Amino acid sequence: xxxxxxIEGGVMVIDLGWWGAEDALEDGLSELGASPDDVIxxxxxxxxxxxxxAWRTVRHASFFLGKGDEELLLGRERPGGWxxxxxxxxxxxxxxKPGELQLHTFASDTAMTLxxxxxxxxxxxxxxxxxxxxxxxxxxxAGDAISHTPISGFGPARRGYSDDAELARxxxxxxxxxxxxxxxxxxxxxxxxxxxxxxxxxEDVLGDDAVEER
Numbered sequence: 001x002x003x004x005x006x007i008e009g010g011v012m013v014i015d016l017g018w019w020g021a022e023d024a025l026e027d028g029l030s031e032l033g034a035s036p037d038d039v040i041x042x043x044x045x046x047x048x049x050x051x052x053x054a055w056r057t058v059r060h061a062s063f064f065l066g067k068g069d070e071e072l073l074l075g076r077e078r079p080g081g082w083x084x085x086x087x088x089x090x091x092x093x094x095x096x097k098p099g100e101l102q103l104h105t106f107a108s109d110t111a112m113t114l115x116x117x118x119x120x121x122x123x124x125x126x127x128x129x130x131x132x133x134x135x136x137x138x139x140x141x142a143g144d145a146i147s148h149t150p151i152s153g154f155g156p157a158r159r160g161y162s163d164d165a166e167l168a169r170x171x172x173x174x175x176x177x178x179x180x181x182x183x184x185x186x187x188x189x190x191x192x193x194x195x196x197x198x199x200x201x202x203e204d205v206l207g208d209d210a211v212e213e214r
Contacts (some may be wrong), residue, residue: 001052001192004028008115010040013058014141015190021053029173041114043121045143045190046131047073048161048194049093056094059101066123066130067105074098074113079128080163105130109178115140120182124175126168127157130187133175138185140197145172146205148193169206176202 002025003014011034019026029035039058044051045067055063063201069078075095110121120135124145134140145168149157157168187201188194195201 001005001006001188001190002028003188004200005136006032007041007117008138010034011038012043012114012119012136013039013061014043015045015051016054016058018050022057024056024187025054028151030167037059041119043134043141043142044069044073044132045118045127045134045145046112048079048128049087049142050199051143051190052095053091055096055101059096062102063102064104064106064119064199065122066121066125066128066132068123068125069128069130070105072128072130073103081127081159081161083160094150106132120211122175122178124171126164126166126171129143131168131171135179135182135184136140139194140179140184141190142187143190145175146187146189148189148191154189154193154195154201156205172206176206 002017005012011181019140024126026036030209036057039138042063044063044065054157061062065073077175106121107190112119124133127144127190133140133145145157146154148154150161156172157165162168184197186194187197
């Protein structure tokens with residue numbers, strides 16, 4: 001999924017999709033009466049290939065990424081999860097070269113001001129070293145730090161896709177505490193499923209860990 005919003009001075013984007021991402025991005029921008037040239041800020045939840053597909057279309061923008069994923073984004077490290085590693089063997093990733101993007105990284109909770117808006121970045125390592133959830137206008141965009149399937153519902157980052165699934169779960173337990181002082185209305189995964197932000201949601205994601213936290 002790619003999330004798009006108008007902000008002061010242009011448009012911001014969260015994640016950049018995979019197959020067909022360029023066309024999907026341009027279609028979404030068109031619905032806002034905008035074009036790729038209007039994109040001024042791109043926030044990447046993590047540097048797996050299915051979140052980077054349209055980077056060339058908006059490479060003029062400022063990119064924001066968790067510090068732990070910088071080497072992954074630039075192709076100097078490989079994914080830790082066995083599924084994305086095998087995907088790289090089948091087909092190499094199209095990645096930016098060092099210096100090709102205006103890249104801004106962070107290693108701790110960070111607030112970034114975009115005109116009248118603020119984007120809060122919360123590192124949640126485990127799925128990848130630099131996985132990040134972004135809070136924007138009351139919605140927490142969690143990337144793949146939170147997963148969803150039709151059968152099991154919401155859960156932590158999925159094994160096989162993740163560098164360290166146990167660390168990813170622990171990061172979510174910690175994230176829930178860090179969000180207490182923030183106004184969060186809903187949460188969306190990177191693959192298009194959203195939920196009201198509630199104790200019931202956290203129990204679905206974390207099971208016994210959520211009960212203990214509450």
